[in-house]
Amino acid sequence: MDLTQKLINAGEDAVDEMLTGIMAAHGSHLWRPENAPRAVIARDGPRKGKVGLIIGGGSGHEPTFLGFVGKGLADAAAIGNVFASPPPQPVVDAAMAVDGGEGVLFMYGNYAGDVMNFDMAAEMLELEGIEARTVLTTDDIASAPREARATRRGVAGNVFIFKAAGAAADKGLSLDEVERVARHANDRTYTMGVALSACSLPHTRRPNFQLAAGEMEIGMGIHGEPGVRRGPLQSANAVADEIMDAILAEMAARAGDEVAVLVNSLGSTPLMELYILYARVAERLGEAGLNIHTSLVGPYCTSMEMAGASITVMHLDSELKQMLDHPCDCAMFQVR
């Protein structure tokens, strides 16, 4: 089979070379401790008396995770191999670098590998006298039924959930409070996506699944994990409707409520298609009497070059609104 078309050097160097490029481009926002090349730390942000927020996970989802490191959002990210949780060590390195004496919060998508590695890191930090708590993101409503919300995957909704927690930490709230805000943000965030093509790992350069032309995978995970079902490729409006039906049903919002919306590209789906989807999403929210307070449209949580898109809606209340509006200044994401 043909190798996929990638602009890389050796596949096994891809993550480290990417990090070299990111540090070269964003040195004013980010730094790495010596001997901890997979722990990426915010230059501005971490400080005494502040809860440290550490995010992380596999590579290949850029700008998630390290693009969201910066003042007002995450203090650090631990970087894994492509689609692989980081091992405990960079998580520990990150925590040691940002600890301000008030404990640290780990936030990441709910995947078995990440849970094991971050939990090991938390055990290691306990020996160092640093309290580490964990809030898993579980916004992918296609990945398990509503009753099993805690087993769902964390996907593109991360950006809103991390943002809320990062703001809470930046405002100087206690670890208890930051954790509460993080859980609250996660509880009110709903994502669902569709995939239109595979991506491929730099090592193998083989499509990581097969999808025939004219088909789409509904509920695809952001690592190419199969979704809830496969079906014929629908129009943008039909896709938006299917996703919005599911989200609106779960969200159970009332007319007049406010929301934040993210229409996210999984990689190769261009802005043209995202805005076509957004037009329908805005229409559906309007019909439901909901007001859009924040919109993001673009590649925020990707699967390298996978084609497809996801829609995230966060059901705001006054606290979450305040958290989303709080300024942040990250390498790849800013709010003023």
Added chain:
Amino acid sequence: MDLTQKLINAGEDAVDEMLTGIMAAHGSHLWRPENAPRAVIARDGPRKGKVGLIIGGGSGHEPTFLGFVGKGLADAAAIGNVFASPPPQPVVDAAMAVDGGEGVLFMYGNYAGDVMNFDMAAEMLELEGIEARTVLTTDDIASAPREARATRRGVAGNVFIFKAAGAAADKGLSLDEVERVARHANDRTYTMGVALSACSLPHTRRPNFQLAAGEMEIGMGIHGEPGVRRGPLQSANAVADEIMDAILAEMAARAGDEVAVLVNSLGSTPLMELYILYARVAERLGEAGLNIHTSLVGPYCTSMEMAGASITVMHLDSELKQMLDHPCDCAMFQVR
């Protein structure tokens, strides 16, 4: 042949539905005059006594052009069909909406169709008593030899060139001066790209050219026009080296000079690959003794879902540096 995988509704509605979505998402930055749905105007920016900057071209390059409309950058964009120059009318509509009595400057990539349409618009505006001048961007060094610089295409370098002109206009410079800055910016901006896959028009959903696996097209245009040659797909470093060799040779900078760099995705090439390229670009610039003042990495000037990337270097001087640093606040691009 199979249709390409796109999240759209009817192909002929794609541009207008995209614009509906963009206006819904970015209503705080952008508006459209009634009866001129293809003229997108900055809410903040156009004002009496200021030269109006109007950019534009075909759709399918998002965030180019309309993402760069806003205070400190372009006052308006005229929007064409996919890969097709806008007709004169939206250009005229845009100019009428932003005219501040000091004349308007048209800036767009050097393509036969755009030149004919914008020139017709300039003729129409003359009848309205509005002086319209034109600066074509010609940054694509692969599209013609150095001696024929004026015949080259305008591609991703647009973002730096428009930015410089927009800053000049925002600073209140005269039409003569804004035009001079725009030409100066264009003269010092060099871009070259490679394509790794085709894109497809929403109407036909057929790949707009054929590229075998393992091949790349060097010097590909941003509408899928064939480049200078086809060759085997090289490593990221080899591609960056070939492009940087060409750029550095033309630029003839001196050690200690400063540059702005853009590593741009043509669409489906993800951030991982762009930063791998960036790492090498930064290395090469460093070896040449050049200092990077501004870096942009991401999809800035795309060809919908085409895979590939381009590298742009702007050779700064103190004036251009000041223009790039001038704040701007656009729908899809900000500098503070």
Added chain:
Amino acid sequence: MDFTAKDLQSLLEELAQVMAAERDNLCALDGEIGDADHGIAMEQGMAAAASAARDLAEDLQDCSLQDLFNAAAKGFLNAVGASSGPLYATAFMRAGKQVGPATSIAADDLRFVIVAMADGITHRGKAETGQKTMIDAWRPAADIAAAGGTSTEVLAAAEAGAASTRDMVATLGRAARLGDRSLGHPDPGAVSATMIIKAICTRF
């Protein structure tokens, strides 16, 4: 035989149909040396031209050929932009000027419509023959038309001109950056031009 306002309308409707039918072929030709959209531009342009003429004829009793050509020009241009828009808008406007405010002309005068359209395209695009553009079909057709050739001869000249673009290196338009790589591919604009000339030639 006369060529009436009704005939012009039916000519435009026919062109809209032809371009719709040939859309994907023209796009494929443009894909080889350009940006793969020429079929879309011609389909949308001619559809808009026909519909603008239809709307005008409905609104305005006894509208002149010039009125219809001008409406077609505006319709084409506003729907399309691109290279084809200004070129065909100018062609239609010149055709309108040529026929003037009459409601019909002698069918044989269509040869001057061809000449006027070719002149309009040259005026707007500044192309000369041999540069691998639509003018390589329009100019020889116009020359034969001006010299009194039959409609069969006019069409043959257009077709030969379009065919000859295959062996030209483009020096204008998008394909001009290709150099020798444009060899071996006919110019899409020249191919669509022969379709337009053919539709006119069947009418005189």
Added chain:
Amino acid sequence: MDFTAKDLQSLLEELAQVMAAERDNLCALDGEIGDADHGIAMEQGMAAAASAARDLAEDLQDCSLQDLFNAAAKGFLNAVGASSGPLYATAFMRAGKQVGPATSIAADDLRFVIVAMADGITHRGKAETGQKTMIDAWRPAADIAAAGGTSTEVLAAAEAGAASTRDMVATLGRAARLGDRSLGHPDPGAVSATMIIKAICTRF
């Protein structure tokens, strides 16, 4: 017959080779129900484990089996992360605890290494058999090993366990979100587990 520190090193080198050879197959299996990277994790993990053991043996004369297992654990974990990292790191650490600071053990005691590794994986991942994970290979192998079965019987149990995952609906790990769609595909972690068990089984 004894199993020495040298033998452990050669076991790890062999595992590194096996995983490199099977990388793309394991990735393809993971692609069906997971994220297509299991082969990469196992290749990198075992390569790092072998190289950490090699480095240690060079630095430290007479290093113990436990030292080597611990070095392998750390090497695997830091190179990989993912799910396999913590699981095999814990497995190697438990194996080290099992053999203790000796520089060799009786080869037949490798059966207790298998038991310890299975226990480590269970401790870290909390999986039970029937959930379609690597434990479906490790647990039956460990049971037979503990009960005194021959190495042939141990391997057969692992292989049967791995094969049985094909008919299981995953309830742990990435594939757990697939429901019935995970049916018909073997678990990649169970398949790579049999390769490890096989390499151990040829040594007692």
